[in-house]
Amino acid sequence: MPSSPVANRRYRGSSAEERRAQRREQFLEAAIQVYGEQGYRNATVKAVCEAAGLTERYFYESFSNSEELLVASFQAVMRFLFGELEKAIAEASGGPVERARAMLTAYYEALQGHPQSARVFLVEISGVSPAVDQALEASLHEFGDLIARTLSPRGDGSAASDPLLRAGVVGGVIHVALKWISSGYSQPLHEVVGAAMRLCLVLRGR
Template identity: 65%
Template structure:
C-alpha cells in the first residue's frame, strides 16, 4: 500500500483508523455472539452481521475464527485487569481490604457482562 493510500481520508478517517475501528467492532460483536451462542456455534458470518461489517473485512483483521476468539479473550482480560487494578488503587485499606475490593470488582464485572464472562471463563478453554 502506498503512503497516499494510507493517508487518504474517507469521511475524515484514515485507512489505518478505519481498519482499527472494524477490528474493534468485530471483537465487540464476537464477545456478544460467543456469549449468546458459544464459540463452537458461532460463525464468522454471524459475528460480521452483529458487527455490521462484511466478511471481506473479517479476513483483513483475522486469519481465522480462532484468532478472533483469542483477540476477544484478550480484550475481556484487559478490561477485567484494568478494573481490578483500579479497585486495588482506589482502596485505602490494607491487604485484606484491597483483596476484598478486587474480588468485589471481579465478581461485579462477571455479573455485569455475562457475555464477556462466558468468553473469559468458558469459551477460551
C-alpha cells in the same frame, strides 16, 4: 517501506488505518456478543460479521480465522477486567487484605455485570487449541501475580512465591465464579467474595 499515499488518505476525517482499527473493534464487540450468546463452537464467521454489520472481506482483513478472533476477544475482555481490578485496588483504603477484598468484589461484579464477557473468559476459551490455551495460561498467570502482589505488604508478590499455590488459588477463585454463575447468581455478592477471600488468604499463610 514508506506507506503509500492511498493508505494514508483520509475519508470523512478518518485515515484508512483508523477505519481498519474501528472495524477490528466492531468485530471484537460482535464476537463477545455472539460467543456469549451462542458459544464459540456454535458461532460462524457469518454470524459475527452480521453482528458487527460488516462483510466477511473486512473480517479477513483483521483476522486469519475464528480462532484468532477468539484469542483477540478474550484478550480484550481481560484488558477490561484487569483495568477494573487495578482501579479497585488503587481506590481501596486499608491494607493488603482490604485491597484484595476490593479487587475480588470488582472481579465478581464485572462478571455479573457483563455475562457475555464472562462466558468468553470462563467457558468458551477452554480447550479450543494449544494457541488458545497459551493465551488462557498467560492470563491466569497474570491474575495470580496480581492477587499475590495485592496481598503482599510491599506489593511485590512476596505473599506467595510458589507458582503451584498461586495457580491453585486462581483456579479456586474462578471455580467460585463458575458455581455462582451456574446458580443464576443466587448467593449474595458478599458471600461469594468471602468464599474467594478465604482461598486467597492461603497465599498469606492464613
